[in-house]
Amino acid sequence: MQVFANRQASGFKTRAERPSRISRVLVPVVHAVAAETKQTAPDGRTLRRSLNQTGRYVRQPTNDPASQVKMDEHGVGYSTSGLVAQMRTQGNLWKEGDVTVKLAKAYGYCWGVERAVRMAYEARMAHPDKKVFVTNEIIHNPEVNTRLKEMNIEIVEDEGKGKDYSMIQGGDVVIFPAFGATVQELSDFKEKGVQMVDTTCPWVAKVWNSVDTHTRKQYTSVIHGKYSHEETIATASFASNYIIVKDLKEAQYVCDYILHGGNREEFLSKFSKALSAGFDPDTMLQRVGLANQTTMLKGETEQIGKMLEKTMLTKYGPAKINEHFLLMETICDATQERQDALYEMVADPEIDLMIVVGGFNSSNTSHLQEIAEHKGLASFWVDSAARIDVDTNTILHKLAHGELKETTSWLQPGKPVTIGITSGASTPDRAVEEVLHKVFKIYNPNFAGVAPKECGRVATPDEEH
Incomplete structure (x- = not known):
């Protein structure tokens, strides 16, 4: 998710100066995307656009003052x-x-993490009498998640057998975390008639847009990430064909296979938990596009991109590189x-x-x-x-x-x-x-704390993603 290092960059507006809007988030399951889900999941691009038409979908923060007070208190x-x-x-x-x-x-x-937490607090304040659920930890911080539970926001976690959403009924509120949710989860909750609060980081959604493009143009998505990570699971669900590589070593293995071929069964075994259903390395690696888990190291993602580009240049030549390799700017800093x-x-x-x-x-x-x-x-x-x-x-x-x-x-x-x-x-x-x-x-056993001193709000960027 996007980081603004000094949080004071020129041109940024404080929250008080920004127009009132609301945010969006999704969260996945903590295991590889099942083949059955991939086969039945609806088109991701169409689904995401349709959510706005339900009247039950929020994807921007409202910057509610009461929620800010509660966040400061907590x-x-x-x-x-x-x-x-x-x-x-x-x-x-x-x-x-x-x-x-x-x-x-x-x-x-x-910024994306703070935004997700803010939206979760706003959801609770906006729906004080409703049951509120998060489809996973809102972020990877134990104290923040504990605070949500204290506000009667139930976090649905995978206990090893997949997530059980049977307790969620129409009219309840469902929050999708900053990591995002799978296409199938979005579709299911749309049909279930719940109020959806989507806190997906805009930079994660930007990655989804690139994967959507890969699918429409019939490229296989090479996703730099961890196959069991919530964000990568969500991203993979938007792809038609994908392979997930966790590091440079795995990326090199894929590049070598593209150039020289190899043991197909070994390939499928090596990436058994990191492939789309029915993946064929002999045909599905002829056209590839790069995507990434936003929490991976930027420099490593860039290096993998260069490796894939060089591989396709070597195999197909400069004149045909655009037919075999697609790179879109999705890297979060x-x-x-x-x-x-x-x-x-x-x-x-x-x-x-x-x-x-x-x-x-x-x-x-x-x-x-x-x-x-x-x-x-x-x-x-x-x-x-x-x-x-x-x-x-x-x-x-x-x-x-x-x-x-x-x-x-x-x-x-x-x-x-x-x-x-x-x-x-x-x-x-x-x-x-x-x-x-x-x-x-x-x-100093006599240390009694640092006296508070108002320093003003942190500057944050306008949401343009």
């Missing part, structure tokens, strides 16, 4: 008066006794900007240790932790301040490869320290503030 939006807000006004720097904190230039909530900012931060010789804040199931946050670990810098990834025990100076943190580790005496009170901190694209500012408050408390 700490699920941008900070406007807390520690993070105050750091933004002084060069992303803070000093508290022996502790110096440097906040990454690009961090935390991207969110993940890349956060990673670029962290590369800059870990190169700072003044940084003694890193703290990464974000959901443990957030792929973009795991990449941030990975950068610090590869640099050899002590780095602690937590999903919330609850992982830090002030009394024992202990932290329960996650490593980039997935291991949970408990570290005692991770801080050394009495010794000056410079801490770098960043957060994933699904992490609200308050989560960072609560982590830092605990750090300050370990260094």
Whole structure:
């Protein structure tokens, strides 16, 4: 989803200055798209256009003031008066006794994520007496999802056997998350007569438009993503033929097959969970278009695009490249900007240790932790301040490869320290503030918090996607 690194870019309007509109979101199932679903799913482009005609479909935020108050109370939006807000006004720097904190230039909530959370709050406020459901976690942040549950918004999760929507009846409210929903889910809920609130990130929807184009022009979609990720599942449902590649190695395997052929059964086995129904690598890789999961690394997606283009140039020649390769601009800068900012931060010789804040199931946050670990810098990834025990100076943190580790005496009170901190694209500012408050408390047991100071709303872009 799109990230606006400094959130202060010129030309952006504050929410108060923007016209009142509402947003759209969808969310998929946490397993590969079933062949049966692919065969029966309606045309995605036609379906999406038809949703607006139902009178039960909302796809823009209303910027409701009461919802804003509730978001501020719950700490699920941008900070406007807390520690993070105050750091933004002084060069992303803070000093508290022996502790110096440097906040990454690009961090935390991207615009698309904040927008999705805002729309979920607005849906609850607009329908106080109705049952409200989300077809998956609204974003990959445990505290935000907990807040939704506290407001009697039920999150429908896959327990390993697919999602059960039988409890949802006509007249209920269904929220589609920022990751998007599958074509089949959209169709089913349209027919069910529910009120639909679509918070799909506009950058995710932009990817869907490219996949729609692939389908209409009879190209196979090569999707750079993780086949089990909610967003990729939704994107794949809009494609007629697709293959999902997770990294450069898998992309190279596909390119080699295009150029030289190979073992068809090995190919189908290797990508068994990442292919459209009836996929034939000998015929369906003759014309390909590139799409991506927006949380993947921008640079890697671009590299895969260049690999595919070179492959088709080699096989078919420059005169016919446009008949065999289609590339549309769909890359969101969110993940890349956060990673670029962290590369800059870990190169700072003044940084003694890193703290990464974000959901443990957030792929973009795991990449941030990975950068610090590869640099050899002590780095602690937590999903919330609850992982830090002030009394024992202990932290329960996650490593980039997935291991949970408990570290005692991770801080050394009495010794000056410079801490770098960043957060994933699904992490609200308050989560960072609560982590830092605990750090300050370990260094100074008498620390009583940072006095609030109104710093104004974060500038955000107009919705033009």
